[in-house]
Amino acid sequence: MRKRARRRPPLECWKICIFSACFILQRVEMLVHRSGPFRVRPVRPPRLKAHAPCMEADRVVSDRRSFDALPAMNDEGYRSVRRIESVNKIPFxxxxxxxxxxxxxxxxxxxxxxxxxxxxxxxxxxxxxxxxxxxxxxxxxxxxxxxxxxxxxxxxxxxxxxxxxxxxxxxxxxxxxxxxxxxxxxxxxxxxxxxxxxxxxxxxxxxxxxxxxxxxxxxxxxxxxxxxxxxxxxxLPVVRRESGDGRVCRTEVIAGIVDGQSPDFRTNLPVTILRCTMQPGADFEHTLPSAEDTAVLYVRRGTILLGRADADKRPTRRFTYGWTDLFNQEPKERMSEDATASEGDLVVLERDGTKVRFTNTGPGEADVLFLSGPPLRE
CATH class of the missing domain: 2.60.120.10 (Jelly Rolls)
Known part of the structure; x- marks a missing residue:
């Protein structure tokens, strides 16, 4: 007598259907666009003539020559406040x-x-x-x-x-x-x-x-x-800074050093991780250690303005990421070094400059996560 095949429980069937549908959608998305939905691809803004000394410095370092061979940077080529590489809107x-x-x-x-x-x-x-x-x-x-x-x-x-x-x-x-x-x-x-x-x-x-x-x-x-x-x-150390009009920026130091204060923990890499909560109109400024070339910040809440108001104007690249990369919008350019970032924005900073500066321009409190560290190139 032939045994009847055991029927799968309804809940197990639903699991198989859901995971199969997710797998098929992921395969279709990868075939059509060859990238994952979370991938962030910042595009470098056009190079200016003022960047020539920095580019020459990169060339000398890549050739592994002595640092004494680096060209001296004048005021035109050196930017103390870091420029914006890109502003990326991340979906929820x-x-x-x-x-x-x-x-x-x-x-x-x-x-x-x-x-x-x-x-x-x-x-x-x-x-x-x-x-x-x-x-x-x-x-x-x-x-x-x-x-x-x-x-x-x-x-x-x-x-x-x-x-x-x-x-x-x-x-x-x-x-x-x-x-x-x-x-x-x-x-x-x-x-x-x-x-x-x-x-x-x-x-x-x-x-x-x-x-x-x-x-x-x-x-x-x-x-x-x-x-x-x-x-x-x-x-975790907390550093409070007041601007001229009494606006307070509260910086919680998760890793790194701010105003001589650091956590009671030694990290393997000299990275900086800061959480900044800012009252409306408050400013944040941080001087980066010389080795921490990579700098990124993420806006959890509020609206901030990055950069210097008196710097040369240049385009700022913006990217919006939807449910999949199929629905990406074209980059929106804005001819200013000052870039506004709001909730859900991930901001990439260029590597020339020693300071990071941003201001809370929104009506409410701003909450920003700041990251910087030395590239391993591995």
């Missing part, structure tokens, strides 16, 4: 119920090196949401056990909590608002990160996660996890 992708993510795969290494990925998560989980039970069976609320190797991950909690366990400590522990987890993957580490939710109240969760490349000679080191924050006895 819905993921878990009541939330989404802005994910920025920094895969153009020449522009982003040593940074690999920046993700801005914002979620709200309600215990009375009828769809959560169905969704959790398809997509867990967080990131189950997975592996990392050869990089560093930095997780900064803006709101809510993350439940973390790893191959060093299997006991889940929560780190919450204002805390930072700095994980060096080294030769390899397994870890799990799940959102901290509750059965009797809403859970609002917001965080940044940054991936940083490490030099080749550091990739084979032992893995480690370091926690920063008040509850761990390593508070």
């Amino acid at each position: 992708w819905p993921t878990w119920a009541g939330g989404g993510i802005r994910a920025m795969l920094l895969n153009n290494r020449d522009e982003w090196d040593p940074f690999l990925l920046l993700a801005h998560h914002k979620h709200s989980f309600s215990p009375w949401d009828p769809l959560r039970r169905i969704q959790k069976s398809i997509m867990p609320e967080g990131f189950p056990m997975h592996a990392h190797g050869g990089i560093e991950t930095v997780t900064y909690m803006i709101e809510g909590g993350f439940l973390h366990c790893d191959s060093h400590d299997a006991t889940p522990s929560a780190y919450r608002k204002g805390s930072v987890q700095w994980m060096e993957a080294g030769t390899g580490i397994l870890h799990q990160e799940m959102f901290e939710t509750f059965s009797n109240r809403n859970a609002d969760i917001e965080l940044y996660q940054l991936w940083i490349n490490t030099p080749t000679d550091m990739k084979m080191r032992s893995s480690s996890v370091t926690m920063l924050g008040d509850e761990y006895g390593r508070p």
